[in-house]
Amino acid sequence: MFDKKRLEAELVLQNISKAEFAKALGIDTSTLYKKMNGKSDWTLTEIRKTGEILGKDKINPIFFAEKVS
Secondary structure, eight states: OOOHHHHHHHHHHTTOOHHHHHHHHTSOHHHHHHHHTTSSOOOHHHHHHHHHHHOGGGHHHHHSOOOOO
């Protein structure tokens, strides 16, 4: 399950704006917002690129977080 808050926190920690992140992923900022809000799915390429940008150790906590109820 995608963890939006963790991605946003990591972007803040690494001083990367959402616009910069979207550009690095090769997508429009509006597309990024759709993905972050669950309106569009993340591609494997985008997940891998996120690992290159933020660090490979960030992929699992952000994209494959366990849902705790």
